Amino acid sequence: MKILVAVKRVIDYNVQIRVKEDGSGVVTDNVKMSTNPPDDNAIEEAVKIKESGKATEIVAVTVGEVKAQETVRKALAVGADRGIHVKTDSVLEPLAVSKILQKIVDKEKPDLVFMGKQAIDDDCNQTGQMLSALLNWPQATFASNIEVKDNSLEVTREIDEGLETVEINIPAIVTCDLRLNEPRYASLPNIMKAKKKPIEEINVSDLGIDITGRIEQLKVEEPPKRKAGIKVANVAELVQKLKNEAKVI
Amino acid sequence: MAVLLIAEHNNKELRPFTLNAATAASQIDDEVHAVIIGQNSEPAAKKLSELPIVKKVISIEAPHYENFTAENFAPVIIKLAENYSHIICSANTFGKNLMPRIAAHLDTSQVSDVIKVISPDTFIRPIYAGNAFATVKTNDEKKCVTIRPTSFEPCESSGGTAPIEKGEAAEEFSNTKFIKREEIKSDRPELGTARIVVSGGRGMQSGDNFKLITDVADKLGAAIGASRAAVDAGYISNDHQVGQTGKVVVPDLYIAIGISGAIQHLAGMKESKVIVAINKDGEAPIFSVADYGLEADLFEALPQFMEELNKLNTIQK
Numbered sequence A: 001m002k003i004l005v006a007v008k009r010v011i012d013y014n015v016q017i018r019v020k021e022d023g024s025g026v027v028t029d030n031v032k033m034s035t036n037p038p039d040d041n042a043i044e045e046a047v048k049i050k051e052s053g054k055a056t057e058i059v060a061v062t063v064g065e066v067k068a069q070e071t072v073r074k075a076l077a078v079g080a081d082r083g084i085h086v087k088t089d090s091v092l093e094p095l096a097v098s099k100i101l102q103k104i105v106d107k108e109k110p111d112l113v114f115m116g117k118q119a120i121d122d123d124c125n126q127t128g129q130m131l132s133a134l135l136n137w138p139q140a141t142f143a144s145n146i147e148v149k150d151n152s153l154e155v156t157r158e159i160d161e162g163l164e165t166v167e168i169n170i171p172a173i174v175t176c177d178l179r180l181n182e183p184r185y186a187s188l189p190n191i192m193k194a195k196k197k198p199i200e201e202i203n204v205s206d207l208g209i210d211i212t213g214r215i216e217q218l219k220v221e222e223p224p225k226r227k228a229g230i231k232v233a234n235v236a237e238l239v240q241k242l243k244n245e246a247k248v249i
Numbered sequence B: 001m002a003v004l005l006i007a008e009h010n011n012k013e014l015r016p017f018t019l020n021a022a023t024a025a026s027q028i029d030d031e032v033h034a035v036i037i038g039q040n041s042e043p044a045a046k047k048l049s050e051l052p053i054v055k056k057v058i059s060i061e062a063p064h065y066e067n068f069t070a071e072n073f074a075p076v077i078i079k080l081a082e083n084y085s086h087i088i089c090s091a092n093t094f095g096k097n098l099m100p101r102i103a104a105h106l107d108t109s110q111v112s113d114v115i116k117v118i119s120p121d122t123f124i125r126p127i128y129a130g131n132a133f134a135t136v137k138t139n140d141e142k143k144c145v146t147i148r149p150t151s152f153e154p155c156e157s158s159g160g161t162a163p164i165e166k167g168e169a170a171e172e173f174s175n176t177k178f179i180k181r182e183e184i185k186s187d188r189p190e191l192g193t194a195r196i197v198v199s200g201g202r203g204m205q206s207g208d209n210f211k212l213i214t215d216v217a218d219k220l221g222a223a224i225g226a227s228r229a230a231v232d233a234g235y236i237s238n239d240h241q242v243g244q245t246g247k248v249v250v251p252d253l254y255i256a257i258g259i260s261g262a263i264q265h266l267a268g269m270k271e272s273k274v275i276v277a278i279n280k281d282g283e284a285p286i287f288s289v290a291d292y293g294l295e296a297d298l299f300e301a302l303p304q305f306m307e308e309l310n311k312l313n314t315i316q317k
């Protein structure tokens, strides 16, 4: 079984986001970038499945600028076998990314595609579902547990009401929640070894698809700030304030 | 052209956020039609027809719609889509799972998690865990939009008499099989719509200690929330998680106990009207959004809090 894992490079989750003064976006220059956190879970899960003997190959793919390749390198360092970097400098909407990934799926013919449930920059939560629509494959989104069966996966999904379990036949798409597993760190020897693993570079223009954006970003601004509150001295004061000042209890 | 609202329901009842999505739909166009897909879902369809905002209900029934699988739902909506300018539903796990599958089939770039409708093609949505608001204009002819339910008031739920039309079912998608749903039932208000939310974090130290929180919540008629750290540690189940990758809540009162206030947590609660933080670390970032901060050990503060609440003659419900 072959698993394709999609990894995106995003601003690190610890970075305090700053909005550009001209309203054109957020500051990305000299800002720490990392792999989108749930994509680390996607890689980890693929590696665990391979270690259990149920997968034979893991291919990590990213779509983005030159530096996006770092995310593929990191995936290789924790256990992916080879990488694909679809190169583009354009900012892509999930629809475009899913069309690109569809081309990669056509070429690689994986049995499974693992992705993150949501990119923490655009917070779109779309790409996996869109890819499964384009492929007409089953989708198990927000996965917090995966059991591999003969020709299917049994996936536990985190939903608003609690948990849901579905069985999806292979080939299939899974989008991963952070609770799926504990991503491992790459060891130094493995980071060295990963440098020798192959990464295929593909120009997005060679894929013959229209990736023009459909959504114009008119303006990016800071959210309204909350006005500063106060510290109360003790519980009695807190309850009194809630009752008589805020009038919420 | 009219707007198509996808109803979220459990066959018997509408899920509450359907009303918030209906409000958003009505801000886009007066002509709102609602589709309800299910099995033996007449009771929910009837409730839908009673929303005054809804001008027509399309009800589609088949055994394979009983469990709301996106793979089964998407083809139905895609068939209906030609008559509509917009397709709308809530950005909760139901809508997040379903809408992109529809959008991709329609070759439309979806607008996720809208908090404000500016015009039929222009919306505001949070990005970067709510640390920035983007105003976006979609140039797609057909628009697929999910809305953040807590940013829109629920619509009026009675008095309407929309006609209910039967719609056509699509074939079953056989490669996905629903196995089970474990819903955590509780008598407390739903987290998403509760007037008061009391949340615990890693500072609670154990699941057993959450009893301190449930006591306060029950006294206040509140829902219970949690940070991701508390859920990850197994103190409480995942449906309680508030934040960027959990639920967004906007209660009148949010009480954060033993929660540090990471940006991913703030993303889910910082629009609350009044925020209280109880934390023993005076430097914890949660205090920067709290209207009332109490620097204290929660294991002392919570029993005292109960005591003080017990002293009150009345408590708003």
Ligand SMILES: Cc1cc2nc3c(=O)[nH]c(=O)nc-3n(C[C@H](O)[C@H](O)[C@H](O)COP(=O)(O)OP(=O)(O)OC[C@H]3O[C@@H](n4cnc5c(N)ncnc54)[C@H](O)[C@@H]3O)c2cc1C
Pocket (backbone or CB within 6 Å): A013, A037, A038, A120, A178, B200, B201, B202, B203, B204, B226, B227, B228, B229, B230, B241, B242, B243, B244, B245, B246, B247, B257, B258, B259, B260, B261, B262, B263, B264, B265, B268, B278, B279, B280, B281, B284, B296, B297, B298, B299
């Ligand atoms: C991609 C991504 C998405 C995420 N999504 C979410 C999300 O949706 N929701 C979310 O909550 N988190 C989310 N997180 C995790 C988030 O970054 C934080 O790790 C998490 O919110 C921390 O939870 P906490 O505040 O309970 O724990 P901690 O940060 O460990 O804080 C515990 C707090 O309790 C206080 N405390 C300890 N003991 C006591 C005591 N006896 N009395 C009083 N106070 C005490 C401490 O002072 C401390 O401030 C996400 C992270 C990532 C990377």
Ligand SMILES: Nc1ncnc2c1ncn2[C@@H]1O[C@H](COP(=O)(O)O)[C@@H](O)[C@H]1O
Pocket (backbone or CB within 6 Å): A006, A007, A008, A009, A036, A038, A039, A061, A062, A063, A064, A092, A094, A097, A114, A115, A116, A117, A118, A119, A120, A122, A123, A124, A125, A126, A127, A128
């Ligand atoms: N540019 C990209 N390159 C590779 N994978 C991506 C890219 N954009 C999105 N993805 C994948 O799609 C998931 C969901 O992204 P989104 O729909 O943008 O929230 C991510 O967690 C990634 O697994």
